[in-house]
Amino acid sequence: MAAFKxxxxxxxxxLFDAYKKKIVNFCYRFCGVRETAEDMAQEVFLRVYRxxxxxxxxxxxxxxxFRIAVxxxxxxxxxxxxxxxxxxxxxxxxxxxxxKKGYEPAAPRETSxxxxxEKHEQERIIRESIRKLPERQRVAFLLVNEGASYEEISQxxxxxxxxxxxxxxxxxxxxxxxxxxxxxx
Amino acid sequence: xxxxxKEHPYLSQxxxxxxxxTKAMExxxxxxxxxxxxxxxAELTQLGSLLKTLPEIDLSPDFDKAFDKRLRNExxxxxxxxxxxxxxxxxxxxxxxxxxxxxVIVILIIAAAVLNPLSSEPTLEERFMAENLDFFDTLDMIxxxxxxxxxxxxxxxxENT
Ligand SMILES: [Zn+2]
Numbered sequence: 210m211a212a213f214k215x216x217x218x219x220x221x222x223x224l225f226d227a228y229k230k231k232i233v234n235f236c237y238r239f240c241g242v243r244e245t246a247e248d249m250a251q252e253v254f255l256r257v258y259r260x261x262x263x264x265x266x267x268x269x270x271x272x273x274x275f276r277i278a279v280x281x282x283x284x285x286x287x288x289x290x291x292x293x294x295x296x297x298x299x300x301x302x303x304x305x306x307x308x309k310k311g312y313e314p315a316a317p318r319e320t321s322x323x324x325x326x327e328k329h330e331q332e333r334i335i336r337e338s339i340r341k342l343p344e345r346q347r348v349a350f351l352l353v354n355e356g357a358s359y360e361e362i363s364q365x366x367x368x369x370x371x372x373x374x375x376x377x378x379x380x381x382x383x384x385x386x387x388x389x390x391x392x393x394x
Numbered sequence: 395x396x397x398x399x400k401e402h403p404y405l406s407q408x409x410x411x412x413x414x415x416t417k418a419m420e421x422x423x424x425x426x427x428x429x430x431x432x433x434x435x436a437e438l439t440q441l442g443s444l445l446k447t448l449p450e451i452d453l454s455p456d457f458d459k460a461f462d463k464r465l466r467n468e469x470x471x472x473x474x475x476x477x478x479x480x481x482x483x484x485x486x487x488x489x490x491x492x493x494x495x496x497x498v499i500v501i502l503i504i505a506a507a508v509l510n511p512l513s514s515e516p517t518l519e520e521r522f523m524a525e526n527l528d529f530f531d532t533l534d535m536i537x538x539x540x541x542x543x544x545x546x547x548x549x550x551x552x553e554n555t
Binding site (some may be wrong): 225229230233234235238243246247251254258259332334336353354356357359364374376378381383384388391392 | 406412468
């Protein structure tokens with residue numbers, strides 16, 4: 210029976226390892242603060258740990274864990290401490306390039322510093338445009354970009370499918386407008 | 395924002411594959427003739443690609459350690475067995491494929507031996523395991539993971555060995 214327990218722990222560990230980066234990045238795209246995103250992701254996994262007993266395999270596991278992530282994200286917004294706090298995107302860029310050698314994909318040789326700056330600036334604008342979306346549009350849009358179906362998103366955010374359709378449509382309309390400089394090629 | 399034609403609201407759903415067969419065909423044939431919708435649809439497609447170019451951030455080096463610390467502060471789960479039993483049932487699925495069972499047992503034994511979620515310092519073995527767990531990288535793979543089949547049969551085999 211002891212082996213049983215160990216197997217359970219290993220299953221939880223596999224789950225943690227398999228999803229942690231996805232969940233941190235989901236939270237990061239939602240809130241824009243790296244530290245907060247990691248904190249939120251840990252909260253997601255603690256909730257998974259606490260709630261595993263109530264998990265029923267009628268939903269895909271990814272649907273379930275992202276549903277928890279959505280709850281954590283939306284709750285986070287209710288906490289005034291983080292409401293207006295965002296960090297400059299190039300802040301973590303520099304940091305992650307310098308202190309984790311070989312971890313970030315190296316820039317192609319022919320990329321000039323100017324092109325890098327331009328690319329970072331583009332990323333900053335994209336991330337910021339997403340963050341400026343109203344919270345439910347933002348969540349629905351991020352989920353659809355994770356490959357979730359409207360039906361799954363509807364379960365994850367507790368809204369009808371037609372509501373989800375409209376959230377995603379509106380999010381894309383806004384982004385098409387705010388990001389139009391990047392959409393003409 | 396300029397007001398566009400009546401099919402416009404369906405373009406987003408078309409992109410996501412969320413339209414019925416009939417409606418999708420209708421919108422597609424509309425797309426062939428309507429330049430405005432073509433433009434919008436191209437932009438929506440580009441928007442999707444733009445999002446894909448957004449790099450993922452790496453986790454801080456102490457992410458796992460910080461999580462383990464928080465996990466240690468969790469009160470012991472009252473029904474520990476049941477708690478992970480469900481998770482395990484999900485993970486290891488239903489249905490039985492004998493050919494896979496041996497592989498699963500090997501993985502479980504190694505995992506149980508080297509992965510201790512409560513230890514704060516990752517051992518060399520843990521690192522090795524973590525690095526080699528790459529095949530769990532995508533969500534889809536996990537959702538379709540039928541490698542781990544019929545837990546009960548597998549654990550019985552495990553007990554017998
Ligand atoms: Zn049209």
